[in-house]
Amino acid sequence: MAGSSKKADRIKSSKTPLINNLTEEQAKRLPPGQFLTDKFPILHEGEVPEIDLATWRLRIFGAVEQEQALSFEQIMELPRVEITDDIHCVTRWSKFDTRWEGVRFRDLLEQLGIHVQPEATYVMVHGGNDYETNVPLADLLGDHVLLAYHYDGKPLTPKHGWPLRLVVPHLYFWKSAKWIEGLEFMTADRPGFWEQNGFHNEADPFREERFSGEALPIPEDEWTKKEYD
Numbered sequence: 419m420a421g422s423s424k425k426a427d428r429i430k431s432s433k434t435p436l437i438n439n440l441t442e443e444q445a446k447r448l449p450p451g452q453f454l455t456d457k458f459p460i461l462h463e464g465e466v467p468e469i470d471l472a473t474w475r476l477r478i479f480g481a482v483e484q485e486q487a488l489s490f491e492q493i494m495e496l497p498r499v500e501i502t503d504d505i506h507c508v509t510r511w512s513k514f515d516t517r518w519e520g521v522r523f524r525d526l527l528e529q530l531g532i533h534v535q536p537e538a539t540y541v542m543v544h545g546g547n548d549y550e551t552n553v554p555l556a557d558l559l560g561d562h563v564l565l566a567y568h569y570d571g572k573p574l575t576p577k578h579g580w581p582l583r584l585v586v587p588h589l590y591f592w593k594s595a596k597w598i599e600g601l602e603f604m605t606a607d608r609p610g611f612w613e614q615n616g617f618h619n620e621a622d623p624f625r626e627e628r629f630s631g632e633a634l635p636i637p638e639d640e641w642t643k644k645e646y647d
């Protein structure tokens with residue numbers, strides 16, 4: 419389409435921190451319709467929530483045998499893993515080799531003896547500001563899905579989700595909720611915030627699952643006008 423290729427030209431020629439001359443290897447790693455940056459854009463709805471670590475809890479509730487509310491200390495005591503993965507935002511930026519540390523979602527369940535009811539198929543991940551996003555339980559059980567507290571060797575900054583965020587690198591990054599405070603196990607799917615507002619339910623970047631219906635009017639260089647570090 420002429421319209422979208424013009425937009426693509428604009429984003430390629432804009433003074434933004436995009437990496438333009440991709441190597442063959444980089445081009446292969448980049449999902450369709452994405453642009454590579456080595457900056458780290460900051461994107462969210464509403465304000466960065468103010469969180470007091472002393473009272474902060476991660477609630478585990480819904481279709482589990484016993485509901486729990488974990489303190490940050492309890493989470494830090496769980497085995498720590500490090501992942502290095504590419505991340506992809508629906509607004510078309512991708513960033514390669516992002517390094518995160520935290521607790522594997524799967525390990526959290528195992529280590530704490532959280533018995534998920536066999537009927538549970540989806541998890542609603544609750545972030546700050548009533549942000550929520552739905553993810554199939556099966557997607558959360560992979561090796562690279564973390565409840566992350568460090569990015570690039572340092573505690574998360576408030577804007578990137580301190581104290582704890584989800585990282586699901588194989589799905590568009592809106593599924594990686596920041597400031598998580600609840601994991602709600604569900605026996606049926608229910609759309610989260612963006613999923614109710616026109617984003618695709620599944621969000622696989624390699625299948626370009628951006629929108630559920632018509633393409634939303636998100637300018638392709640939207641994120642470049644926002645903050646990044």
Ligand SMILES: Nc1nc2c(c(=O)[nH]1)N[C@H]1C(S)=C(S)[C@@H](COP(=O)(O)O)O[C@H]1N2
Nearest residue numbers: 459460461462463545546549578592595596
């Ligand atoms: N709580 C919360 N988490 C969120 C969002 C949000 O609005 N609120 N935005 C999502 C989107 S669309 C993206 S691209 C990533 C951005 O994470 P970053 O700001 O660390 O790059 O956070 C995701 N997690």
Ligand SMILES: [Mo]
Nearest residue numbers: 507508509592
């Ligand atoms: Mo995003």
